[in-house]
Amino acid sequence: MDTNETPAESARALRIGDTAPDFEARSTIGPVKLSALRDRWLILFSHPADFTPVCTTEFVELARQADEFEKRDCNLMALSVDSLFSHFAWLRAIRDRFDVEVRFPIVEDPTLVIGRAYGMVAPKDNDSATVRTTFFIDPAGVIRAMTCYPANMGRSIPEMLRMLDALQAIDANEALAPANWQPGEPLLKPPTQDLDEVFTAGDETAWFLRETGRSTGKGHG
Structure with missing residues (x-):
């Protein structure tokens, strides 16, 4: 080798x-x-x-x-x-x-x-x-x-599959996977880096904790 x-x-x-x-x-x-x-x-x-x-x-x-x-x-x-x-x-x-x-x-x-x-x-x-x-x-x-x-x-084989699903989903959606995420559930948007959006957000967490729609994947979501 x-x-x-x-x-x-x-x-x-x-x-x-x-x-x-x-x-x-x-x-x-x-x-x-x-x-x-x-x-x-x-x-x-x-x-x-x-x-x-x-x-x-x-x-x-x-x-x-x-x-x-x-x-x-x-x-x-x-x-x-x-x-x-x-x-x-x-x-x-x-x-x-x-x-x-x-x-x-x-x-x-x-x-x-x-x-x-x-x-x-x-x-x-x-x-x-x-x-x-x-x-x-x-x-x-x-x-x-x-x-x-x-x-x-x-090892947990279901967790191996979940990790693979999450990695593929965040790539496909340019997003973040929250705790306990499962295929098909909403992902998170990256926090804004624009100060105006921070000040105009609906509440004190809305600028950094924002969900996407349903995640997309490769036939397993």
Whole structure:
């Protein structure tokens, strides 16, 4: 596998707004290159190890919800330090136990090169036992959101979909997503930067707390 990051860049934790580091690596669907997936959304998520109980439940649910991510023009890609053949054995066990096939790629990262490039693993760490990080990457390759869960707590797949919906809706509407926003609900307009509008607003909050109409999306609102 290969990344285009220098050692100094790899040691820096990524932030929202950064370009996702490119890499090439082996995966369960063949060789993958991150930059080849541009023009669609991508959710890149790590898991501590194969054959672990929490991760297994996540993969089962993500596989069951794969069509929902596809409706949103979003690819899924998993990352683990385990080997490609360990991934294969794990996916076979998942298929046989839960009758669901995991078809999104699982990338191997045995040397932690990718994990370090993404700031998921500290430069001197030897494993990723506590890592369950998720990156929401837009079609331009920019990191738009990140979440990090402890190893003993699984991700919420409905929340992953809601975050993706919100990111796509605020882009489509040039707006803001309020607390607990759900697809189809009103978004918020950015606050005005015009002093006259501040003084003529209907009340003391109307210039900065303003709803839009119903939000638009890609068939899921």
